[in-house]
Amino acid sequence: MAAPRSGAPRDGGGRSGGRPPRRRSAFTPPKKVRLRDGEGTPLAPASTSGEAAEPHREDGERLQKVLARAGFGSRRACEALISGGRVRVDGEIVHEQGVRVDPASQVIHVDGRRLQLDETKLTLVLNKPRGVVSAMSDPEGRRDLSEFTAEHSQRLYHVGRLDYETEGLLLLTNDGELAHRLTHPSFEVDKTYVCRFDAPGGAPRGLVKALREGVELEDGLARADRARVLAQDGREAVVEVTLHEGRNRIVRRMFASQGFELTALMRTRIGPVLLGDLPTGATRELTGRELGTLMAEVGL
Template identity: 55%
Template sequence: MTEHDPFASPEGVRLQKVLANAGVASRRVAEQLIVEGRVRVNGTVVTELGRRIDPENDLVDVDGTAIQLDQSKRYVMLNKPTGVVSSMKDDRGRPDLRRFTKDWAERLYNVGRLDAETSGLLVLTNDGELAHVLAHPSFGVTKVYIAKVEGRVTPQTIQRLTHGVELEDGPIAADKARLLSSSAEGGGSLVELTLHSGRNRIVRRMMAEVGHPVVELVRRQFGPLHLGTLPAGRARELTKVERGALLTLARRAAGDAPEPRDSSDPRSDQENQ
């Protein structure tokens, strides 16, 4: 964000108008929010109704939730089906993500990757800075997976996953793990794993290491986003609440964040599950 002092000149847009344009509330309600001290600009509470800001540079939040002011940014949730590679153009001619972005004029990119045989929540956006925070494992954004695996998983195995297993590229531990179901008749088990690692095919490798190869794998959650009832192969724009949650997460991380490699291209090579 560039340096900007909205008190230096009468330039800019009144804060209540910015909030109304962003769909937060009507201008009258926005004025009430400001007077009540519930609005911050660049981290500082603003209570003056005459305050003008630069929507292109200033950061605004209401009750601690970030507000999207840049309407050129798009945030899309896709339930990626199996058999589709996480690429906007696959050099080998395999089914890719382009078919899911036709409804948006903006050039969208996937945030991280899911391997072709893994389904579930994938974020598509043209916001490079936010994508970098979501995809880079140093920011600790968690992802939740449901794995159908071979064999009967025991509580001891779940404990081993959270304590850590040794893989060829180093030790790894799940942030959380829990057994959802286990069949005594050999029908396999369902395991929920929460991870912030971006290592290649990490869920599949972890489960293979503990003796329970993955049969099916789906990502149900990415940071504050939940897949919910979105059908496989369908994409939708994030709601205002979901966008606010994502932007809030990204801004909280920004103070410690390394600079993105290229903010114009939010693709990441960090993650294949």
């Protein structure tokens, strides 16, 4: 197992001017790890509107075309969704292929997932590099998130934060309600991290058990929902943890409580959204399926 790169400064101090040099990722998760999209993700109940309403809009757009544009496959695949009773418009199940809808004024669900059809809304996945602050600007002149959003005209905000030295999945959006719900503790959206640390002789047998059962931190008990060892070679170990808490530096502090300082930390999942093989520093727009599932998870 290759050791993580080290030696780069942790902040912008000591520079004569300009931005600090770009830094390469210190950590690449094991390729054999594959998390299934949407595993354990609850589906939102179909919307209800009291009295039954006629979903058809004579001057609207064909429903299967709207579904295809939202990322639900070919026209034929979308027709199958409709005929299978898996699509609701304003709370009503639609079976007929000729139904036309108005995406701007009607609410559409597929398998309980609401479609986000507002074209002014944008939600991106960023693979944040190490050495980047989770802010759109930085008074110290360090690299910040504005570097990765310059091509978008919308004003985007980061959903939560990743530490300066932590890399991986960060959501950027201009959807204020979605951002609020994703960061609100009442919705308990879980997040997965892959953690690397020095472990001569391998990870202790009791480490994963301790993380699952909970460790005492200065601000209370912290418990991983799931934890497992991914790899170890006698020098280093890699452990994956999933938790729904968002306390400051909670993952690093949990390992520190057991005597381990993380040498690399990467977030690989937020709810149903996976980092996948997105290159470091790259962004991509959420698919319609991802966005619908994410919205369902926070009750939208």
